[in-house]
Amino acid sequence: MSDQSPDTLVVQGVSKRFGSTLAVNDASFTVRRGELIGIAGHNGAGKSTILKVVNGTIAGDSGTVTVNGIARSADTTVAHPEKLGVRTVYQELSLCASLRVDETAAIFDHSARGLSWRSTAWHNLRTVLDEMFPGHGIRKDAKISELSIARRQMIECASTMIDSTVRPALVILDEPTSSLDAASTASFYAYLKKRAAEGVSVIITTHRLHEMIDNLSRIYVMRDGQVLSEQRAEGATKESIVTAMGLAAHESSRVAPIADSSTVTTTDARPTTASEVIVRLEQPGDDGASEVFEIRKGEIIGFAGLEGHGQLLALEAVYRASARRSGAVRAPRRTAHHAVSVTGDSAYVSGDRGVRGIFPLWDVATNISFSSLGKLTAGGLVKPKAEAALVHEWYSRLGIKGQSTDPITSLSGGTQQKALMARAMAVGSDLLLLEDPTRGVDQATKSEVYELLRGQAAEGQTIVWYSTENEELRNCDRVFVFRVGKIVATITGADATEDAVIALSFGGQDVAPIDLEGAVR
Amino acid sequence: MTNLETRPETTLSAPTTNRTAGTVALRVLKHPALPAFVGMIAIWLAIGAIAGRGLVETISAGIIIATFLVIVGIGQLFVITVGNGGIDLSVSYVMTLSAFLACQIMAGNDANIATGIIVAVIAGVVAGAVSAALIEFVGMPPLVGTLAVGFALQTITLIYSGSVVGVASPALSDFTTAQIGPFPIFGIVGIVIAVAFAVILKRTSYGRRIEAVGQKPVAASFANARPALIRASAYVLSGGMAGLAGVFLAAYSGGPSLGLGTSYQLASIAVVVLGGSLIAGGRGIISGLWAGAVLLTLLTTLANITRLSGGWQFIIQGALIVLVLALSRNPLARR
Structure with missing residues (x-):
């Protein structure tokens, strides 16, 4: 030897x-x-x-x-x-x-x-x-x-x-x-x-x-x-x-995000902008009265905290509570910690692409168009030209390389993630829900994604973004910090430094994660 | 919308389709339905060579008889493709019950064709809905749920058929055997049905959802599809198709009988697999199913011509399925 x-x-x-x-x-x-x-x-x-x-x-x-x-x-x-x-x-x-x-x-x-x-x-x-x-x-x-x-x-x-x-x-x-x-x-x-x-x-x-x-x-x-x-x-x-x-x-010229809406830093944050409320999260407060967190049209909201403290559960609840059509309302959805009501439809991007994202038997194009088929259909049939045009549009917007007829599994992990972003963004829904969407994506692409998201928000799409990467939260207008299932603080994106989020996540107490996540099937 | 400044190295390749002869040939060679078509043609030619029968008559008769299998098989294909271990074992019992119901209603009268067919399909749809409820809401495994429904239907048929003497309408019987020149009308109807469902599976959002749920139900649920509902719909469809096949088969064979559907229970699954669809779900190939159905039918013809016993027929069928499965392994496992 x-x-x-x-x-x-x-x-x-x-x-x-x-x-x-x-x-x-x-x-x-x-x-x-x-x-x-x-x-x-x-x-x-x-x-x-x-x-x-x-x-x-x-x-x-x-x-x-x-x-x-x-x-x-x-x-x-x-x-x-x-x-x-x-x-x-x-x-x-x-x-x-x-x-x-x-x-x-x-x-x-x-x-x-x-x-x-x-x-x-x-x-x-x-x-x-x-x-x-x-x-x-x-x-x-x-x-x-x-x-x-x-x-x-x-x-x-x-x-x-x-x-x-x-x-x-x-x-x-x-x-x-x-x-x-x-x-x-x-x-x-x-x-x-x-x-x-x-x-x-x-x-x-x-x-x-x-x-x-x-x-x-x-x-x-x-x-x-x-x-x-x-x-x-x-x-x-x-x-x-x-x-x-x-x-x-x-990459290096990346600057801090736009924080143009509210700068409220209390736990009961109510943005002063008059735009429409898209998501309403209600949780029981310490004094028995309920606390309400509102997310308004065009905002980018981050969900932060230590892993397993209820961010993902809340994000999924928002998805399940959202309607099928733009602007419609469904009955509020209750979780262990929140009552969630949503106005409008939503699209979801998961970083857990193997389980919650790709359809492995299909090519890239079919994967991308899947959530948008409703608007690509005439007389019940999917129009091939409209489908190809949509796929082409998002290929260029997200800079996806390669043939759209390649099997999705032949792409690298980060490129698959781009295709999933394209699938959700192509829907043009009221709400865009992101579950660690840049998992395994390189820096340059991340920067492009951030820019794209800000563009979407400026157009009036509301974005809720669960991230395990605290650095990403700078791109949010406001950040909700979760601890043991509940929202314990909202801070503006500019204040969402790594240290601030970690300090709020621990809250001075010794906290064990709650066993909540990944239960959805 | 803000358009990204496209980086120079990001050369975009649009969905281009270069239809040169080479790529077309490659696509045909790689197509999962190819083994079924090759097998079908091989057996067809073998029959011609061994029996010396006319090739046209052989295929014409084969396509008529295969159509019953094509119709049940399409329902089975949807159930298998929607995944979650989906297999519909109730189709044979649905066929038999529907055959009795429809023949009682038609009672040899052409005026009652439509009512008979509709009742048969509705009976199948109801059976499929019960299976779906047992599987999706009670949480039974598909094999158990559909078999339970099948046994219940079998018992109902036994009790009910004792008091019924049904005869199919003559016009419907003629329809299943009529020919225009060398073309069997019913066989052409089978092809039309197959094409229609192939379009539904590949070119409608419903069909895409069937395949998506079959691949990754969780991913589909996060892409605005409802897996439980989509899966349930496949069982309902399968029941309806089995009901339809039951009426036609009764009309073709002169009337209902208790053993009418029996051989279709496993044959309907076999043709799905032979046709290149994935038994684990996520990919359905209807052209292959059609070829697989003709293949199995011609195989029986061949066995009859060569006077093989029933036992040997089953052994050959089984060996064929093993061969096809071995040739076309799951593409997911291949990577």
């Missing part, structure tokens, strides 16, 4: 072609023992592909991959990478929906065998979970399908660190934090650093560049399938990475 080699992973000259696309072009990089490195790049830059060649799930066309001193040609696949100590969390989560949490743990944990396999597996997983995500609130008998995407992500991340029969040597995390809130993300990186000190090497891809800069030692930047440059994290800035990724001015 060449266990003493200083490099856990050496990748040399790996290329991979998919049809006419050169997804990875002569890529080389190295990960030393106990090192945390990042791979940055735009959607479709080849990050996910190179990582799949490294762990052996797909065969490359050329090059070599050396793991723990054991070299292999990149054109071979590996049936059991975990036996080499290589563990992976994919961007599209891959847990089995109908298993319980402890059963899921046993899949990753080969030491959990025999009669008490469930409890052994759960014990091993919980040891990691408790340290990686304190207060995670995951129960061993919960079914995976009942968990929110953030909790599923937590389980996947934690399972890579279990000391099964083969200890983890190289852990590959493709967008591990894309659904995690700030507090979970911080404890996650703290745990990674601890394990790195014990000799575990980690590769992370994320579009949250500041996370890379703050927590990793080196960052490789990929563009068009090539590994273009290597930066030390200390000394790197968001701008330097973005420049290397190939889009300079576009």
Whole structure:
């Protein structure tokens, strides 16, 4: 065994072609023992592909991959990478929906065998979970399908660190934090650093560049399938990475949002603008009287707080309470914490695209037009020309690349997300509801999306936006902060700094998340 | 609306369709209905070669008999395509009951054709609605719910048929066997029905919802579709189609009988799968279903000509389905 080699992973000259696309072009990089490195790049830059060649799930066309001193040609696949100590969390989560949490743990944990396999597996997983995500609130008998995407992500991340029969040597995390809130993300990186000190090497891809800069030692930047440059994290800035990724001015000139409506900061915020009320959220206040939160036409409202504190539940309630036709009203909808009434119709974009978003058997065009078929129909039949025109319009608006007749599953994760944005925006509904819509989307596209959303709001569309990325909330006019199911504060978008949101989320108390989310089927 | 400044590298490729001979050939080769059509033609030619019967008469008779299977199969296809493990096991019992009901009403009189057909379809629709309620609101698995309804219908038919002597209207009977030149009218009606439902499935928002719910019910529910309602509608449709097929089959075979629908219970599922639709739902191929129905019908003809026993016929049918499924694996699993 060449266990003493200083490099856990050496990748040399790996290329991979998919049809006419050169997804990875002569890529080389190295990960030393106990090192945390990042791979940055735009959607479709080849990050996910190179990582799949490294762990052996797909065969490359050329090059070599050396793991723990054991070299292999990149054109071979590996049936059991975990036996080499290589563990992976994919961007599209891959847990089995109908298993319980402890059963899921046993899949990753080969030491959990025999009669008490469930409890052994759960014990091993919980040891990691408790340290990686304190207060995670995951129960061993919960079914995976009942968990929110953030909790599923937590389980996947934690399972890579279990000391099964083969200890983890190289852990590959493709967008591990894309659904995690700030507090979970911080404890996650703290745990990674601890394990790195014990000799575990980690590769992370994320579009949250500041996370890379703050927590990793080196960052490789990929563009068009090539590994273009290597930066030390200390000394790197968001701008330097973005420049290397190939889009300079576009991104860094981003300024704070328009905060043109109200600047009220009390918990009982009533915007002074006279426009029509679209959403009304009512919750019982501390003194028994009910508190009312109104969202007016053309506003962009953010739902913030720690993961699992009722934002998602409230957002879903708004969706379920909305009418089928523009301007219509339906009966109010009650949740455990709110009574929600909505005027008008709505369209929903989920960042959990695998479960709540794409239709995997269809091409991109059919995926995009699906929610707008009503206005594309004449005499009961969908008009092909109108459908093609709508798809074409949104292809150019969102800058979606490729053929609209390609299967949606052939697109990179971020591009799929753009297609889902297009599907919802094409409806032209009164309300646009966003559930972490930019999950796995690169910075440049995010900026475009923000701009597009502001344009939609200016046209009178009301936007409610649940985000786990506090930085995004600057784009909102007002932000509702949730704690234990209830709205505890509203702040203006300009005041919605990361620190302010976190402070309000904790509210000085020790709060455990409530078990609410992801229950909708 | 604010238009985004399009970045220079964002080369937009509009939905262009290059209809060169090569791409058309590729599309045909990749089409999921191809195995059914190839099999259909192979068996057709085999019959011609073995029995020396005229090819035109063979296919003409085959298409007539296949039409009953096409009509039930379309309902079954909608149920399977809408997903959630959907399979309608009640179709055979609906067919039998509808056949008895319609023949009692028609009572050999041409004036009652419309009433008979309408009652038969309504009986099927009601049965389908009950299945849908059991599955979507009581929460039974589709196999159990539709089988329960099927058994109930079977019992009703047994009790009720004892007191009934029904005869189909002669005009309807003639309609199922009439020909214009070499073309069987009923076979052409079957093709027209298949084309109409193919258009419904692929080119209406209802059809798109059927496929969407079959792929990802949660995603569909977040895109303004109501999965429970869409699924329920598929069972209602399937019941109605089975009712319609029941009347025609009774008219064709001279009157209702207790075993009228029996062979259609599994054959209706087989043709869906043979035609390239996904058994897990999300993709329905009606052209393939039509070819699959003709294929199965001709296969029976071939078996009869070669004097194969009934047992062998079933073995060949089963082997054929296994072969087609093995050839066209789930495209999701392939990636």
